[in-house]
Amino acid sequence: MYFPERSDPIGLSLASCSLTTRKETTEDAIADLNDEALTIKSILTHQKQLNEDLSNIIELMQQRLGNKDEEFIEHIALTPREQNKKLRQELQIFVNDTLALDLMDSNEVSLDTIKLQSKDIINRLIEYDDTLEVEHFQPYCKRLYRLLVKSCVVNLRKDLEGRDIIKLLDFDDDKL
Numbered sequence: 001m002y003f004p005e006r007s008d009p010i011g012l013s014l015a016s017c018s019l020t021t022r023k024e025t026t027e028d029a030i031a032d033l034n035d036e037a038l039t040i041k042s043i044l045t046h047q048k049q050l051n052e053d054l055s056n057i058i059e060l061m062q063q064r065l066g067n068k069d070e071e072f073i074e075h076i077a078l079t080p081r082e083q084n085k086k087l088r089q090e091l092q093i094f095v096n097d098t099l100a101l102d103l104m105d106s107n108e109v110s111l112d113t114i115k116l117q118s119k120d121i122i123n124r125l126i127e128y129d130d131t132l133e134v135e136h137f138q139p140y141c142k143r144l145y146r147l148l149v150k151s152c153v154v155n156l157r158k159d160l161e162g163r164d165i166i167k168l169l170d171f172d173d174d175k176l
Contacts, residue, residue, distance in 0.1 A: 095119050103143050114140050125154070125168040134164040 078086065100115040117140050124132045125148075134156070137145040148154045148166075155167045 091122065092119065095122060099144070103141060105140075105143075109140055117141055118144055125166075128167060128170075130165065130167070132166055134166055137166075 095118055096115055100111055100118055103114050103118055104111060121132070121136060121141055121144065124136075134145065145166075149156070153169050155169060157165050157167070159165050
C-alpha cells in the first residue's frame, strides 16, 4: 500500500481504513452466506426425508389398491348397457341377500314371496312405472315403502281417480 509518490500519512490512513472495512464486511457477508447454506442444507435434508416418506406411502397405497385399479378399469371399459346389466345383477343380489331378509316380518310368508314382490316393486320403480300404487307395497313390502319415503327418494301423488301413486325421483333432473 505504500507508494513512493504518495507517502502522505492521511492517504495511508484512508487506504488502511478502506481495506479494513472491506475485509470486515466481506467476512460478515461470508458468515451470513454460510448460515444460509446451513439452513438450506437442513431444509433439503428435511424435504428429502419427507419425499422418501411420501414415496413409501404411495407404494403402500398402490399395493393395497392393486386389484381395485384393475376392477375400476374394467368397469370403465364397459358400455352403458353392460354397466346397467351389471348394476341390475348387483341390485338383485342385494335384494335377495339383504333386503328381503330385512323385509320379512314373520314366518307366515315365505322368503321367496317377499323376494319376488320386492324385486317386482323395485324394478317398477326403476322403470318409472306410472301405475305403481302405494297399495302394491301391501302386505309384504310395507317396510320397503317406509324406507323409501323416509329416505326421500320417492314422490307421492294422487292420480285422477284419487289413488296414491309412488314414483322414484329422477336423479338426473337438475331441479333436485
